Amino acid sequence: MNDSKSPRNFVAGHVRGMPRSGIRDFFDMVSTREGVISLSIGEPDFVTPWHIREAAIYALEHGATSYTSNLGLLRLRKAIAAYVARSHALTYAPESEVLITVGVSEALDLAIRAVVEPGDEVIYHEPCYVSYSPVIGLAFGKGVAVPTRQADDFRLTRADIEPVITAKSKVLLLNFPTNPTGAVLTREDLTGIAALACEHDLLVITDEVYTELTYDAERLSIAALPGMRERTIYLNGLSKAWAMTGFRMGYACAPPALIEAMMKIHQYSMLCAPILSQEASVAALKNGDADVAEMREAYRQRRHYIHAALNDMGLPCHLPGGAFYAFPYIGGTGMNSRDFSMALLEQENVACVPGTAFGSSGEGYLRCSYATGLEEIKRAMERMARFVRSL
Amino acid sequence: MDQLLKLLKENALETPENLATLLSISVDDVKAQIADYEARGIICGYRAVVNEDELDIEKVRAVIEVRITPERGGGYDRIATRISRFASVDSLFLMSGTYDLLVFVSGRSLQVVAAFVNEQLATIEGVLSTTTHFTLKTYKDQGVLMKIEDDHERLQVSP
Numbered sequence A: 001m002n003d004s005k006s007p008r009n010f011v012a013g014h015v016r017g018m019p020r021s022g023i024r025d026f027f028d029m030v031s032t033r034e035g036v037i038s039l040s041i042g043e044p045d046f047v048t049p050w051h052i053r054e055a056a057i058y059a060l061e062h063g064a065t066s067y068t069s070n071l072g073l074l075r076l077r078k079a080i081a082a083y084v085a086r087s088h089a090l091t092y093a094p095e096s097e098v099l100i101t102v103g104v105s106e107a108l109d110l111a112i113r114a115v116v117e118p119g120d121e122v123i124y125h126e127p128c129y130v131s132y133s134p135v136i137g138l139a140f141g142k143g144v145a146v147p148t149r150q151a152d153d154f155r156l157t158r159a160d161i162e163p164v165i166t167a168k169s170k171v172l173l174l175n176f177p178t179n180p181t182g183a184v185l186t187r188e189d190l191t192g193i194a195a196l197a198c199e200h201d202l203l204v205i206t207d208e209v210y211t212e213l214t215y216d217a218e219r220l221s222i223a224a225l226p227g228m229r230e231r232t233i234y235l236n237g238l239s240k241a242w243a244m245t246g247f248r249m250g251y252a253c254a255p256p257a258l259i260e261a262m263m264k265i266h267q268y269s270m271l272c273a274p275i276l277s278q279e280a281s282v283a284a285l286k287n288g289d290a291d292v293a294e295m296r297e298a299y300r301q302r303r304h305y306i307h308a309a310l311n312d313m314g315l316p317c318h319l320p321g322g323a324f325y326a327f328p329y330i331g332g333t334g335m336n337s338r339d340f341s342m343a344l345l346e347q348e349n350v351a352c353v354p355g356t357a358f359g360s361s362g363e364g365y366l367r368c369s370y371a372t373g374l375e376e377i378k379r380a381m382e383r384m385a386r387f388v389r390s391l
Numbered sequence B: 001m002d003q004l005l006k007l008l009k010e011n012a013l014e015t016p017e018n019l020a021t022l023l024s025i026s027v028d029d030v031k032a033q034i035a036d037y038e039a040r041g042i043i044c045g046y047r048a049v050v051n052e053d054e055l056d057i058e059k060v061r062a063v064i065e066v067r068i069t070p071e072r073g074g075g076y077d078r079i080a081t082r083i084s085r086f087a088s089v090d091s092l093f094l095m096s097g098t099y100d101l102l103v104f105v106s107g108r109s110l111q112v113v114a115a116f117v118n119e120q121l122a123t124i125e126g127v128l129s130t131t132t133h134f135t136l137k138t139y140k141d142q143g144v145l146m147k148i149e150d151d152h153e154r155l156q157v158s159p
């Protein structure tokens, strides 16, 4: 039946066909309850360091209320180029190779839209961040998910990717450290993947928003490997490590032709990123290193705690090498991810996101965020252990 | 600062077992390190941070700037040490600038603090002058904010 009065009929078919986010479903469940301890939050529990907030207030007081250039404030692009240079020994020209965006979210959307033509295949690893598949779909690309496994600490290797490469493969989308698994790659893994990208002429989009939250491993970007700079779009932002999610600050670094292409879309869709957030980010990149180090240390300690607690209660969990998520296996209880997390919520009022929210290969797992105060984590672990014993 | 000290400064009640897990070292190492810090006087004690404004007790706090005459041989140390021994002195620092000692004192009432300044502090030989400032309200003490602003709540679930 074609009911011409239904507003739903105006919605484009490919948008109507998009599945609802598993995170949103879970959110609706959790928000009806009181007294929940939530380990399902994908953002820092820290408030943005005061000196960064103060820089935004200062800018506001001094009338920073205008647009900026499409690429973003040159001062900030310089600070970003300097930051990327000291983090990865990678140099990008602030004038033509850095684009400031509204979070990594926008940068990712721009990167995909700038390079994907209908039918192009974008390979990404799973479990992964919730927006990858939809963003690829909205650009009429075809997402090709490569599952990663707990036995490998959810690392990705050349051998995992090779079998899915076809003549339509165009982009390889990487996210290490990974949301939701906390996986990090070794230099060998990255070298193998880089060689594969060169052999098959793939463009690599690397989402390194958690790179500052790498705990033990060498902090290496694939863009810094020989031959990769020219075929990589490097994405990063201030949301996680600087605790600035609400400022919505991200950026892309890439050769001029790619930045120019992304900028074309950005200038018509977004115009520019908010100036106050850009001003705050200048302060963050210039004077925020100590804050980042302090928060990283807190996450590192909680990581040890949650890793030990989960394994002690009989939920096998690898030690996450980065980000702020533990990803224990709950399949041994005989329950699937969704049932486990619903029952845990019902019985003990602890919220953890079912692994399936991050792709079908997340079945059997749970994402436990440790971006939550230590005391809360302790209480959550006690309740969760009691829940597991009750099964 | 050492991470163990940092954790203890945040929460001195944390158990050695939890400290060991957090730092990924053994419980015995934690205990040995704490004992060593105590023996060396690096950890001088454990106490609660109390917001006394919230208690129904009479307590007045003041900061006193003191000018003194330094002595041959001892400089400011002898007089400073002498002042620091009074129970009503909470903290005492030697300062650069227009005065020499900054003394933090507390007492049951304004009269008690005033009496301490007039009768005990000002009369010490070598004390040239005192300027007393009474504390009206505590906003932050020893790195701890006394009033947590109504915190913005994060979404309970986010990607």
Ligand SMILES: Cc1ncc(COP(=O)(O)O)c(C=O)c1O
Pocket (backbone or CB within 6 Å): A042, A102, A103, A104, A105, A106, A129, A175, A178, A179, A207, A209, A237, A238, A239, A245, A248, A249, A250, B159
């Ligand atoms: C892997 C990953 N990429 C991108 C984002 C989006 O971050 P931003 O706040 O910069 O848009 C997130 C946020 O959770 C993430 O986990």
